[in-house]
Amino acid sequence: MPEQGLRSGGMVAFVREHPSLRYVFFGGKGGVGKTVMAGAAAVWFARQGKRTLLASTNPVHSLSSLLGQDVFGRHQAVAGVPNLWAYEIDTADTIKRSKEEIKEKIKWFLKFADIPTRADDFVETAAMNPAFEESAMFENMINLIFEGRYEVYVFDTAPTANARRLLGMSRVYSLWVNKMLESRKEAQAMRLQLSFRKKEEKDPLLDYLLGFQDRIGKAKAVLTNADQTAFFFVTLAEALPIAVIRRFIGWFKDFGIPVGGVIVNGLIRREDVTAESSEFVRNRLEMQQGYMKQVYELFPDVLAEVPLFEREVRGVEMLDRVAAATFGAA
Numbered sequence: 001m002p003e004q005g006l007r008s009g010g011m012v013a014f015v016r017e018h019p020s021l022r023y024v025f026f027g028g029k030g031g032v033g034k035t036v037m038a039g040a041a042a043v044w045f046a047r048q049g050k051r052t053l054l055a056s057t058n059p060v061h062s063l064s065s066l067l068g069q070d071v072f073g074r075h076q077a078v079a080g081v082p083n084l085w086a087y088e089i090d091t092a093d094t095i096k097r098s099k100e101e102i103k104e105k106i107k108w109f110l111k112f113a114d115i116p117t118r119a120d121d122f123v124e125t126a127a128m129n130p131a132f133e134e135s136a137m138f139e140n141m142i143n144l145i146f147e148g149r150y151e152v153y154v155f156d157t158a159p160t161a162n163a164r165r166l167l168g169m170s171r172v173y174s175l176w177v178n179k180m181l182e183s184r185k186e187a188q189a190m191r192l193q194l195s196f197r198k199k200e201e202k203d204p205l206l207d208y209l210l211g212f213q214d215r216i217g218k219a220k221a222v223l224t225n226a227d228q229t230a231f232f233f234v235t236l237a238e239a240l241p242i243a244v245i246r247r248f249i250g251w252f253k254d255f256g257i258p259v260g261g262v263i264v265n266g267l268i269r270r271e272d273v274t275a276e277s278s279e280f281v282r283n284r285l286e287m288q289q290g291y292m293k294q295v296y297e298l299f300p301d302v303l304a305e306v307p308l309f310e311r312e313v314r315g316v317e318m319l320d321r322v323a324a325a326t327f328g329a330a
């Protein structure tokens with residue numbers, strides 16, 4: 001039976017125990033407060049003097065609306081928070097560039113294999129696959145990480161299962177690239193045998209795949225490094241969001257991705273509820289407290305209990321309030 005209650009010291013202690021923490025992610029069911037938590041975390045790190053980037057790789061962005069400032073398409077300093085930048089990645093643009101890049105690779109391949117077909121049809125079909133968009137988002141995230149311009153990166157990830165697929169993809173990529181490499185090497189050996197030319201032709205696709213594999217390896221090393229990376233899971237004290245993060249945490253553990261802990265959001269404060277409060281409020285409080293028991297039974301690392309504020313969370317002032325309630329005094 002796990003010890004019940006907040007993990008001792010909560011988020012402040014977690015960060016103290018992880019002084020190299022650099023890549024921070026928030027996952028959970030749709031609408032539970034992932035973007036709010038990412039924003040609050042980013043403000044919190046920046047307030048401690050860390051050069052911080054709050055980035056969204058999600059095709060449906062909400063950072064501009066959260067911050068009340070346009071941060072689409074470029075790194076923008078966040079007004080009122082020194083050391084904080086925010087950036088919504090232009091996914092459409094990335095997809096366009098990815099398409100061009102892949103078209104080029106397919107052309108190489110077709111040329112190498114002496115197949116007289118146009119690459120465009122292949123690429124258009126490939127780009128219809130939803131995995132293509134996720135793959136582009138993953139690439140964007142990795143690029144930001146590799147640029148290394150910031151001390152802390154807080155990512156506002158896509159809802160539902162995308163985050164996991166994004167990461168699971170690194171494994172699929174490796175399998176796929178290894179297979180491709182094997183067959184490239186075989187094909188190259190055969191061409192050498194069949195051809196009268198003794199000199200090996202340069203194979204740009206093979207070089208590309210090797211480079212790609214190297215990137216994937218490095219990305220995986222970062223994402224599975226428990227000193228540098230942590231995924232936090234946000235839930236409400238309700239059945240469905242709890243079930244969702246329970247599943248997520250299981251998946252992430254399978255992938256060896258470090259789980260920082262659980263944040264419970266949207267709690268009605270007991271001290272705000274009296275016998276005179278409406279039945280609606282009293283019932284909700286009781287329901288939430290019932291689910292909190294479940295939360296503590298299921299998750300040993302509950303890092304924060306965040307109250308439901310009297311209004312939506314928008315703007316830096318609200319984010320500071322959420323940060324104080326979630327992570328403690330900076």
Ligand SMILES: Nc1ncnc2c1ncn2[C@@H]1O[C@H](COP(=O)(O)OP(=O)(O)OP(=O)(O)O)[C@@H](O)[C@H]1O
Pocket residue numbers: 028029030031032033034035036037062159265266267306307308309310311312313314
């Ligand atoms: N503790 C809170 N108190 C009051 N409002 C909150 C709180 N947490 C979140 N909200 C509000 O709830 C709404 C949903 O939050 P948010 O956008 O962060 O969720 P999300 O998990 O990112 O959603 P999505 O899955 O759509 O990306 C927002 O309007 C936000 O302002």
Ligand SMILES: [Mg+2]
Pocket residue numbers: 034035036062156
């Ligand atoms: Mg969001």
